[in-house]
Amino acid sequence: MPAPAAEASDEDLAAQAAAGDEPAFEALVRRYQHRAYRLAARLLGGEAEVPDTLQEAFLGVYRSLRSFRGEARFSTWFFRVVTNAALMRRRAWRRRPTQSLEAFLPSFDAEGTHAAEPAALEAAAHVEERLDREALARHARAGIERLPDLYREAFVLRDLEEMTTVEVAELLGVGADVVRQRVHRARLMLRGYLGDLGAKR
Amino acid sequence: MTPRVVCADGAGLLMDYLEDLLPPDVRAGIDAHLRQCRRCVAFVTSYRETPRILRSATAAVMPAAAEEALHRFLAGRRR
Numbered sequence: 001m002p003a004p005a006a007e008a009s010d011e012d013l014a015a016q017a018a019a020g021d022e023p024a025f026e027a028l029v030r031r032y033q034h035r036a037y038r039l040a041a042r043l044l045g046g047e048a049e050v051p052d053t054l055q056e057a058f059l060g061v062y063r064s065l066r067s068f069r070g071e072a073r074f075s076t077w078f079f080r081v082v083t084n085a086a087l088m089r090r091r092a093w094r095r096r097p098t099q100s101l102e103a104f105l106p107s108f109d110a111e112g113t114h115a116a117e118p119a120a121l122e123a124a125a126h127v128e129e130r131l132d133r134e135a136l137a138r139h140a141r142a143g144i145e146r147l148p149d150l151y152r153e154a155f156v157l158r159d160l161e162e163m164t165t166v167e168v169a170e171l172l173g174v175g176a177d178v179v180r181q182r183v184h185r186a187r188l189m190l191r192g193y194l195g196d197l198g199a200k201r
Numbered sequence: 202m203t204p205r206v207v208c209a210d211g212a213g214l215l216m217d218y219l220e221d222l223l224p225p226d227v228r229a230g231i232d233a234h235l236r237q238c239r240r241c242v243a244f245v246t247s248y249r250e251t252p253r254i255l256r257s258a259t260a261a262v263m264p265a266a267a268e269e270a271l272h273r274f275l276a277g278r279r280r
């Protein structure tokens with residue numbers, strides 16, 4: 001007898017759903033929908049297109065469950081489907097050029113010493129004290145939108161969704177070193193961007 | 202001998218430093234630099250906080266209406 005949905009592993013539920021067990025699929029959707037929503041909102045820079053993206057992603061999962069053979073963890077496979085749905089949607093956008101965050105990278109003098117003073121270098125850590133929650137959320141989304149696409153994807157998956165470097169590498173189809181380099185560059189840019197917001201007010 | 206590190210070196214290696222992925226001599230060089238550089242201490246503080254602040258600021262919660270709509274949509278497509 002199959003395990004009740006609440007106790008069954010993702011992989012068991014996926015196998016049951018692939019065999020036509022509708023409640024098993026329903027249980028998988030309920031298990032993953034909130035995290036999928038948050039991930040898609042982060043990759044899309046807002047919530048407006050998230051419902052359509054999730055419809056596509058979950059329908060894609062439903063239709064290709066039989067091709068999920070359990071070689072990868074279900075979660076990795078599932079988040080790849082959601083990530084791809086969000087990235088495809090972004091690619092269809094007519095993009096307005098965004099202002100690069102390069103200017104927010106740290107700067108150094110000829111000896112390699114930080115050009116800025118300690119208070120300015122620490123300002124990003126205090127941005128929550130300077131902006132209300134709503135303003136910070138708006139600026140955070142806008143800043144992440146200004147990252148180059150490849151940095152944004154790696155940063156969202158690794159630092160915001162807290163996947164491991166190995167999981168992100170597998171999901172994006174690149175090496176772990178590449179993920180680390182992209183995440184590090186994204187952090188450097190966003191640190192400077194938040195510092196600028198914190199220092200201005 | 203511990204290699205001499207300047208701020209720019211440390212900034213480039215910071216992710217690996219914080220995740221303890223550097224060779225011991227390189228790590229020791231950064232530790233020694235951090236003990237005498239207030240700028241880098243401030244920089245490390247803000248670098249560490251950046252992901253946490255942005256994670257908290259961008260944590261969207263799925264509205265109940267979106268959840269209902271998703272289930273309605275999927276039920277309709279599976280028939």
